[in-house]
Amino acid sequence: MSQQQDILLVTRLKSNDIAAFDELYLKYFKLLCANAFLFLKNENEAKDLVQTLFLDIWEKKLYEHFHKDVKGYLFLAVKNRCLNFIKSQKVKGARAASFNRFYHEQSGEPEPGNDPADHQEQLRMLLSDMKGQKKAALNMVYFKEKKYSEAAREMGIGVNSLKTHLKSALKTLRLGMANKK
Structure with missing residues (x-):
């Protein structure tokens, strides 16, 4: 009806x-x-x-x-x-x-709830968990500020291999930081 x-x-x-x-x-x-x-x-x-x-x-x-x-x-x-x-x-x-x-990136202010000290601690933990060539490549290029060719020579690998290790290390860090948010 x-x-x-x-x-x-x-x-x-x-x-x-x-x-x-x-x-x-x-x-x-x-x-x-x-x-x-x-x-x-x-x-x-x-x-x-x-x-x-x-x-x-x-x-x-x-x-x-x-x-x-x-x-x-x-x-x-x-x-x-x-x-x-x-x-x-x-x-x-x-x-x-x-x-x-x-x-917040442009102004240099931390986002609310994003304490820089927390980020640094997360980064330290991720770096301490990282092993082998990835960690060595990251350490030489970003912390010791060596050129790719110099870091590759010290590690006994080619420049392209060094770049591959760096790419993998940075991806691991990005994923680790994203998962901890």
Whole structure:
């Protein structure tokens, strides 16, 4: 029976009956808000999202896309809008974090919660765990400030091998520092 009523509402909507829109809104608004809340975990954002959906239904004539299952269409539209909203929030958060890192790098200020002493201690621990040629190459080039050719000669290896060991050592340090954050 409800599906039949929805089909009649859609027919009335297609003839620009504002009363049909009001009926549709009253019938589904709370239900759709509850569904949106399950995704967003925020009542105000859920209500705003559903409100925007209903505005689009009327202004952009989305009701033209309604067929037999109006309820299914509405729930799917809410789900898609929630997922898009969550995705956009993640992108905004990542951009803000990236900007904060860039800002603090440029200003020379440590990021809140990023104590330079902690970073140095993490770096020391990673260096002490490093073994063999990687550690030797890193030590000679970055700490003793030797040229690649000089460090390679002292280690008894070629310059390209030295570069490979350095690349591997730096990757190990980067991964170790990223995992400890």
